Amino acid sequence: xxxxxxxxxxITSSDRDVLDSYKRLYEESTGESTDxxxxxxxxxxxxxxxxxxxxxxxxTRRSRQTVNVECGECGATFLMxxxxxxxxxxxxxxxxxxxxxxxxxxxxx
Ligand SMILES: [Zn+2]
Numbered sequence: 001x002x003x004x005x006x007x008x009x010x011i012t013s014s015d016r017d018v019l020d021s022y023k024r025l026y027e028e029s030t031g032e033s034t035d036x037x038x039x040x041x042x043x044x045x046x047x048x049x050x051x052x053x054x055x056x057x058x059x060t061r062r063s064r065q066t067v068n069v070e071c072g073e074c075g076a077t078f079l080m081x082x083x084x085x086x087x088x089x090x091x092x093x094x095x096x097x098x099x100x101x102x103x104x105x106x107x108x109x
Pocket of ligand 1: 098
């Protein structure tokens with residue numbers, strides 16, 4: 001599969017240093033070693049949740065590849081698949097009320 005050609009994002013070298021230090025801190029803190037895409041995707045989701053754009057919810061382990069998620073909006077509990085390789089934070093919507101949720105899987109590891 002071919003995807004759109006990647007283009008560099010222009011950032012200043014001081015921004016670059018700050019982002020590098022955040023990524024290092026994240027990896028030291030979580031024990032994960034991620035590439036830039038996975039890191040930025042995770043951090044963007046967590047950041048949007050922290051900013052109140054999405055509800056941040058936690059998951060509880062149901063089986064190896066599924067978790068129970070409790071909706072922060074309506075309180076419904078639903079099952080979500082987490083295939084191997086899923087990152088720390090996942091975007092999903094509540095099947096009951098369609099609230100946009102960010103599920104934090106970090107507590108399961
Ligand atoms: Zn809901």
